[in-house]
Amino acid sequence: MEGKLIETNGSTPNEGSKPIRKSPSAPSGIPDFAPVRPVQSIYSDSRPDYNFSGADFDGKCGKFNYAIFASIGVPYSKAVELCGTIYPGGRLAWMGDTELKPTRRMLDHLLSFHYMSFNTYFWIDGYLKDPKCAPQNSSCTWIPGRYSLIEDQSTKMFKNEDVVYHTPRKGPEKFWPVVVPNKNGEYGVGKEFILSAAPEKEEIGFVCVYRKRENRCPIGYSQVDEMLPQYMHPVALSTKEICGPEYDN
Numbered sequence: 666m667e668g669k670l671i672e673t674n675g676s677t678p679n680e681g682s683k684p685i686r687k688s689p690s691a692p693s694g695i696p697d698f699a700p701v702r703p704v705q706s707i708y709s710d711s712r713p714d715y716n717f718s719g720a721d722f723d724g725k726c727g728k729f730n731y732a733i734f735a736s737i738g739v740p741y742s743k744a745v746e747l748c749g750t751i752y753p754g755g756r757l758a759w760m761g762d763t764e765l766k767p768t769r770r771m772l773d774h775l776l777s778f779h780y781m782s783f784n785t786y787f788w789i790d791g792y793l794k795d796p797k798c799a800p801q802n803s804s805c806t807w808i809p810g811r812y813s814l815i816e817d818q819s820t821k822m823f824k825n826e827d828v829v830y831h832t833p834r835k836g837p838e839k840f841w842p843v844v845v846p847n848k849n850g851e852y853g854v855g856k857e858f859i860l861s862a863a864p865e866k867e868e869i870g871f872v873c874v875y876r877k878r879e880n881r882c883p884i885g886y887s888q889v890d891e892m893l894p895q896y897m898h899p900v901a902l903s904t905k906e907i908c909g910p911e912y913d914n
Contacts, residue, residue: 719751720873721778727767727816730877731758735778735787738868741841744788748873755875757790759813760844761820763858768816772858775872776846786829786863788871791842800825800840800862807842807860814874825862826854838864844872 720732732752739747748755760768775787791807798805804824809815825842845852845859852859863869 722774724774725877726771727765729767729814729816729874731771731774732873732875733771733775733778733787733870734873735775735870738870740868741788741839741865744871748871748875752873752875755873756812756814757788758872758874759790759809759815759819760858760860760872761791761807761809761815761823762818763844763856763860765816765819768819771872772844772846775844776848778870786843786845786861786869788863788869789842789844789860790874791823794822800842801827801864803827805862814876823860826859827861829861829863838866841865843869 721735722731722733724730730752732748732755734744734747745757748757758771760772762768763772790809790813792810793800794806794808804826806822806824808822815821823842829843829845840862843861843863845861846857847854847859848857
């Protein structure tokens with residue numbers, strides 16, 4: 666995680682300090698150092714790329730379960746990988762219609778975590794209908810993939826609005842779709858949720874969608890149907906059979 670140290674009084678740690686004399690008891694070979702004032706504050710400008718406590722929200726909305734990761738920030742490829750690893754068969758969530766009831770219910774959960782974590786936008790599912798279209802320069806049409814998980818009655822395409830701030834980078838970079846919360850009108854657009862696009866290396870939150878599985882095994886394990894041998898079957902016994910005939914209720 667990248668970060669930087671901030672001195673609140675505006676001076677550098679060693680500014681104005683003088684060398685100190687080595688203590689007679691100090692081991693030989695240890696150089697003299699100028700006294701360094703303790704760090705007064707630490708500021709980090711990045712987020713972790715994994716949350717050990719899991720998703721900030723994980724629940725059923727409509728046909729599928731949705732998982733919102735708002736307290737971490739990852740590039741697009743990492744978001745795709747995490748959705749498929751944590752939730753077998755999981756993908757980034759399709760949001761072609763933000764006003765569809767199940768989608769809107771999930772987005773209402775996203776709002777609270779968005780404003781607590783300061784994640785400004787989130788990776789979602791979608792592929793360019795025209796690969797030559799440049800979403801950073803124009804409004805492009807996005808469509809679901811072959812294995813996208815889509816709610817019933819959901820729109821199967823959407824167009825991005827260019828409201829995301831893009832940090833200048835060296836060389837060309839692919840863009841992928843994001844959902845941008847706009848509850849307080851931060852972007853000057855009359856929508857509570859905006860579908861836009863961001864460079865693939867932006868480290869932001871993401872939303873997964875997956876089919877709920879019953880009897881889920883831990884990650885790395887698969888459910889196996891096996892017949893227990895007869896000697897392992899539980900047998901109902903009375904208290905006297907277990908403790909002996911002298912046992913008195």
